[in-house]
Amino acid sequence: MELQLLTNNVYYFLASVNIGYVRFSESEGMLIDAGLEDQTMKKVLKMLDEKGLPLTHLFITHAHADHYGGAAYLQKNRQVYTMAPSFESLILQEPMLEPLYLFHGTNPISEWRNKFLEGKPIHVDLLVKEEGAVELGGVVFLTVALPGHSYQQFGILVSEILFAADAYFGKDIIHKHGIPYIVDAKEALETLEKIKKLPCRGAVPGHGRFETGFMETIDENIKVHHQIEAMIYSLITAETAGIAFEQLVTKACTEKGITVKSVPSYMLFRTAVTAYLTKLIQEQKAYFQIRNNQLVVESSFE
Numbered sequence: 001m002e003l004q005l006l007t008n009n010v011y012y013f014l015a016s017v018n019i020g021y022v023r024f025s026e027s028e029g030m031l032i033d034a035g036l037e038d039q040t041m042k043k044v045l046k047m048l049d050e051k052g053l054p055l056t057h058l059f060i061t062h063a064h065a066d067h068y069g070g071a072a073y074l075q076k077n078r079q080v081y082t083m084a085p086s087f088e089s090l091i092l093q094e095p096m097l098e099p100l101y102l103f104h105g106t107n108p109i110s111e112w113r114n115k116f117l118e119g120k121p122i123h124v125d126l127l128v129k130e131e132g133a134v135e136l137g138g139v140v141f142l143t144v145a146l147p148g149h150s151y152q153q154f155g156i157l158v159s160e161i162l163f164a165a166d167a168y169f170g171k172d173i174i175h176k177h178g179i180p181y182i183v184d185a186k187e188a189l190e191t192l193e194k195i196k197k198l199p200c201r202g203a204v205p206g207h208g209r210f211e212t213g214f215m216e217t218i219d220e221n222i223k224v225h226h227q228i229e230a231m232i233y234s235l236i237t238a239e240t241a242g243i244a245f246e247q248l249v250t251k252a253c254t255e256k257g258i259t260v261k262s263v264p265s266y267m268l269f270r271t272a273v274t275a276y277l278t279k280l281i282q283e284q285k286a287y288f289q290i291r292n293n294q295l296v297v298e299s300s301f302e
């Protein structure tokens, strides 16, 4: 983990999951996300203390454990005013909701409740419901709605730097994932187009590096989403009698060279494939059907 200075008051901790930091004044500062676990937060606090950087606020962009897992340790050891999108906050307060939704509402068995899917619960002081400007110590930051990767993800725009959370991934990372995790393909694409128009001169993704010329990375993310959508559509149209949904998930993963290694990981890919599928269904290019007690996806064109 490495602390990098972006402007005179904006920093980020470069790691496998990036954490942002904004210094508002001599006595106030905010972390953007909290990393995966206690150990991550211990390192962050040590580095802030060494540099004499104050910490009074925490903003959680979305309720994925790799972004909030370190927050419980922070709240136990420091006094921080915590802000998070209102819908995501429900999961931050009851983290079992994530394995619960990934497993279709079934009470998840212990193997499915790992630290990547479920962090420790935290309390949220301010529920962010909409975009807006917040002023602290003379610094103004904007909350920016970036849905698509999670239901109600928000980013932060401060001093012309966008903390984009998982709205996009670094180029290497999106290709490594094969199929990126999303919950809504239409929103994920709209969010990427929105980012291109934001008044910023640099951006930090949740996974990847800070870039000033990040438009190319955004375009690469858009291209990847379009390619996966087209690939899924061609898998559906290739089967005139339709394709069993689970088979579609398998074929999509195989097509992208993915070897799924665990049951929870399968569920994440299953959700992402469904998120591309719902876009095709909304566009009336495909539809779900039940045939012989099986969930089947059919193309709308015969």
Ligand SMILES: [Zn+2]
Residues within 6 Å of the ligand: 062, 064, 067, 149, 150, 166
């Ligand atoms: Zn995420």
